[in-house]
Amino acid sequence: MIKVVIVDDEPKLRHGLQTLIPWESLGFTVTATATNGKEALSVIEEVTPDVVIVDIRMPIMDGLQMIQHLTAAGRHLHFIILSGYADFEYAKQAIKYGVAGYLVKPVDIREMSASLQRVREQIEKERLHAEQSQKGSLNKDLHLHSLLLSHEKIEDPEKHRNKTKDAGLLWSGYEVVVISPRISDAEQFTALNQLSAGLKPMIEGRYKGVVTILPPYTVLLLNEPIRGKQRREEWYNEIRKASGGLRFVAASGGGVSVPEDICSSYLKAQEAVKQAFFSEKDRLLGPNSHALLPSTGSLRMSEDNAELLEEFIFKIYYSLDIGNQAMILPLLKEAAGYFLNQGQEEKPIKESFFFLSNAVVHKLTAGSRMEWKETEAVSRFLNGIFHHEHLHDLVEDINRFLIAFAKDTEPGxxxxxxxxxxxxxxxxxxxxxxxxxxxxxxxxxxxxxxxxxxxxxxxxxxxxxxxxxxxxxxxxxxxxxxxxxxxxxxxxxxxxxxxxxxxxxxxxxxxxxxxx
Structure with missing residues (x-):
């Protein structure tokens, strides 16, 4: 049934329309009534009708004002206007808002039934079109997912290309962008949908590609590769605007020229996101965007890891002990470079820095007893090591903490x-x-x-x-x-x-x- 709301300040007219019009046989049901436009706004929000029959002249908020408000809010409704003879010119203003019918009071039952019949036909066409569009969108999404996830050799390239064409995805070039929200697993579904909803107008509305969701990512398939540093910055800023304040990491997988290689771009984008800890922050990452810290310099790479770590601990502690604060950050960066060159992943690197920082703190406090506040501060700092999202920030934070904790002054x-x-x-x-x-x-x-x-x-x-x-x-x-x-x-x-x-x-x- 098609839902109807009747809005009129005359009780007799509201009651007459409810009882005299054969609503059910016409395919309609009256779900609510209202006495003025302002009241109708609340009613419409609650019952979400398809059709609103509204008097043009009402107190508080008239019919035209109500139509203007609903149209500006993006509500797609079918309006049938009721008015007296003197209101005809006034009622014509509503035509630009797409009113479905205009009837003069007193309402003729046959005219109202004919208007409702036309409205029903229009609504049925819209629903059929929406169903077909939804089905087409579903088919497009299914094929898009197959393009992103398929790593097997395509046996019939021509058939595969025809499917891509039918899905509207046969373009001259492609590049995949994956966006990973920095959020808990419990909130992931909402975040991915928020990103998708924010990006669709920018991507699909401007014919730049398509948007889909493949947990834990919102995925963009762009219809041309991203070229140049400036263009990458522009894309990152566009994604940030569409994110609605969500923290995220975004990476592209490089441009490809044929649909069969879309999966390769997707894999590279995923890998770049996973390596975000080692990369620059607040930018669109790519396959080669890792920002490695300085190399290990004069350190002997063949030495045992534990021995090298002890050497870093000794140097950092001694630098703090003699008041040479300027040496701490270079030493920490050198340590990070060593860990990277050893092929350590994010978690082992954080564990190494935890051990290093803890050892330096213990050396700084050897022979003395830390106060409770100091113990609490050290505990918060050490636990915080595992929550850093970027290696650069982790190194900077350790540097700040150790210098502050050592309470050093500039050497005299x-x-x-x-x-x-x-x-x-x-x-x-x-x-x-x-x-x-x-x-x-x-x-x-x-x-x-x-x-x-x-x-x-x-x-x-x-x-x-x-x-x-x-x-x-x-x-x-x-x-x-x-x-x-x-x-x-x-x-x-x-x-x-x-x-x-x-x-x-x-x-x-x-x-x-x-x-x-």
């Missing part, structure tokens, strides 16, 4: 810097300290730092380090610690080497010193 000249280095050696004598490592962290050449060290201490770096270690060894030996354990504690892996060094500086063996 070379004298203060040197004092910090001496203090560091006295606290970390057991580590594998090297002059060239410290020189790199301080932005000095090894030769310059070695000479500076000799001028300040009267000793060469290695001699000074040995003497600090031997002094610590004497303290441990006096406490009754075994000789081989002392060697390990002060940084000598070989106990015989420790014997020779101890005898060189003390004139006796560690055992003899212990037995004094």
């Amino acid at each position: 000249g070379k004298e203060q810097e040197f004092k910090k280095m001496i203090d560091f050696i006295n606290r970390h004598y057991a580590d594998n300290l090297k002059l060239d490592t410290l020189a790199g962290l301080l932005n000095y050449s090894s030769a310059y730092l070695g000479q500076l060290f000799k001028n300040k201490t009267g000793e060469y770096f290695n001699t000074y380090l040995d003497k600090v270690r031997i002094q610590k060894a004497k303290e441990f030996l006096s406490q009754g610690v075994k000789v081989y354990e002392v060697a390990e504690r002060i940084g000598y892996a070989n106990v015989n080497y420790f014997h020779s060094k101890f005898k060189k500086y003390e004139g006796r063996s560690p055992s003899d010193y212990k037995n004094l």
Whole structure:
């Protein structure tokens, strides 16, 4: 049945139309009535009729105002206007809004029935056309999905091409764009449909391609490849406008010239989206858009991963400890470059940075007790590592946190810097300290730092380090610690080497010193 709403301020006319017109036999049903245009707006919103029979003259909001409001809101309704003889010129204004009929009061039943018959025929044509369009759209979607997902060799290319033509998808060129909303799985369905609805007018309405949904993506099949950086930026901005504020990642798969290669473009676009963590943000990604960070520089690529990670931890901690904040970000980028060159995926890289950051924090707080607020801040920061969507942002955030956490100030000249280095050696004598490592962290050449060290201490770096270690060894030996354990504690892996060094500086063996 076709639904009808009657709008008239005269109760007799409303009642008469309801009872005198053979609605059911004409294929209609009266679902509601209203006394003026304003009331009718609420009624129409509630019952969603197909036809509105409306008086042209009514209080509060007249019929023409109501038609104007509904038309501007995009409501497609069939209107039949009722008016007196004096209102004919006024009623003609409604013609531009597509009124289906115009009847003069008092209403003649035969004229009303004839108008309703014409309206019914028009509505049936529209419904048939909509069904055919929907069926055609469904067939187009099915074939589009087969083009996107089919990776098998096409046995009959000519037949396949004819299907593509029937679906309206036979074009001179193609490129696939996939859009992945950054949203929870529970909200994915709504987000994909929101993106699709926002993009269809821009893509299909302007004959630039078609839009479909293949969870977890909204997919665009464009009828020409995207060429040039400026065009990619324009497409990204168009997608952002259509997204309605949704966070998303978008990538294209490269241009292809035949329908059989659409699946290849789709696969490449998917892969680019999956690699978004390693790419630049706020741009339309492509097959070759990975933004790799600097390479590993002088690091020895053959070294064990755990050993390399420990070296990064040591360098970052030492840079923070001596107040050289400028070295932190380059070291973090170098670490990221190493992880990338090792072929690590997003999750392992985040785990590596979690371990690195946690170790640096523990070194910074060694020997002291963190307050509850500091512990909470560290916990939030470490957990947040796994929520970053881009590697660049992750590295920047770690840099900011570590510098803030270390509460460093800018170094006050070379004298203060040197004092910090001496203090560091006295606290970390057991580590594998090297002059060239410290020189790199301080932005000095090894030769310059070695000479500076000799001028300040009267000793060469290695001699000074040995003497600090031997002094610590004497303290441990006096406490009754075994000789081989002392060697390990002060940084000598070989106990015989420790014997020779101890005898060189003390004139006796560690055992003899212990037995004094």
